[in-house]
Amino acid sequence: MTIAPDSALATLWVPSPNNEARVGGRSPDMLILHYTGMESAEAALDWLTREESKVSCHYLVDEEGRIAQMVAEGARAWHAGQSLWAGETDLNSCSIGIEIHNPGHDFDYPDFPEMQMRAVEALCLDILGRHAILPDRVLAHSDIAPGRKRDPGEKFDWQRLARAGIGLWVEPVPLEGDAGLGPGDEGEKVAALQNALHDYGYGVELTTTYGTGLEKVIEAFQRHFRTARIDGRADTSTVATLDRLLAAKAGGTLV
Numbered sequence: 001m002t003i004a005p006d007s008a009l010a011t012l013w014v015p016s017p018n019n020e021a022r023v024g025g026r027s028p029d030m031l032i033l034h035y036t037g038m039e040s041a042e043a044a045l046d047w048l049t050r051e052e053s054k055v056s057c058h059y060l061v062d063e064e065g066r067i068a069q070m071v072a073e074g075a076r077a078w079h080a081g082q083s084l085w086a087g088e089t090d091l092n093s094c095s096i097g098i099e100i101h102n103p104g105h106d107f108d109y110p111d112f113p114e115m116q117m118r119a120v121e122a123l124c125l126d127i128l129g130r131h132a133i134l135p136d137r138v139l140a141h142s143d144i145a146p147g148r149k150r151d152p153g154e155k156f157d158w159q160r161l162a163r164a165g166i167g168l169w170v171e172p173v174p175l176e177g178d179a180g181l182g183p184g185d186e187g188e189k190v191a192a193l194q195n196a197l198h199d200y201g202y203g204v205e206l207t208t209t210y211g212t213g214l215e216k217v218i219e220a221f222q223r224h225f226r227t228a229r230i231d232g233r234a235d236t237s238t239v240a241t242l243d244r245l246l247a248a249k250a251g252g253t254l255v
């Protein structure tokens with residue numbers, strides 16, 4: 001049986017054996033963006049379609065904006081790994097995964113070229129046209145696996161996507177130069193911060209202590225929403241940006 005790509009934007013169909021039925025027959029309601037973290041898009045495509053790798057994704061966008069599809073949108077691809085969002089752990093079963101080719105932090109982390117961003121934007125819009133995916137469920141791999149993953153990273157232009165109607169993003173509140181809360185702190189302010197992150201969907205333990213887990217989640221939040229400083233500390237700007245984001249999610253004014 002010949003399977004055609006779901007997206008007319010995909011010019012290449014390279015089936016990956018690394019897929020299966022979505023558990024519970026779920027429809028995708030989440031979009032996860034990654035970078036490949038490999039030296040070339042060709043090497044990434046080869047790896048993602050090789051049985052031994054045990055990884056795959058639905059789409060790969062190379063640096064020139066060419067789009068390859070390797071798993072049908074209806075099937076479960078293996079891109080999220082151990083991850084957590086809004087209390088769910090089987091995120092492969094409810095998401096579509098896009099790998100954006102970029103060598104990543106381990107290889108000098110170059111900027112995402114304009115041609116590539118244009119293709120990512122078009123592909124996301126195309127996918128959102130086929131599936132009911134809420135803006136706050138368009139996420140980075142780092143959001144669902146804080147500490148373990150950094151992709152697609154702080155150079156990825158989430159603001160641009162949001163302007164096109166993809167994902168939720170708010171103007172970050174400027175840095176105020178305060179150190180804010182950090183590892184070792186405890187008390188009500190820490191608990192309030194944990195609750196706010198948890199309300200947005202991040203996997204954070206609700207204690208009253210600022211531990212390593214919270215530090216990693218704050219780092220992931222900053223990498224996506226407040227890139228001016230990524231240090232895992234909850235300064236005033238970070239906390240205020242999170243508040244804005246929660247207000248936007250609840251249907252408040254987009255700032």
Ligand SMILES: [Zn+2]
Nearest residue numbers: 034035141151
């Ligand atoms: Zn990833």
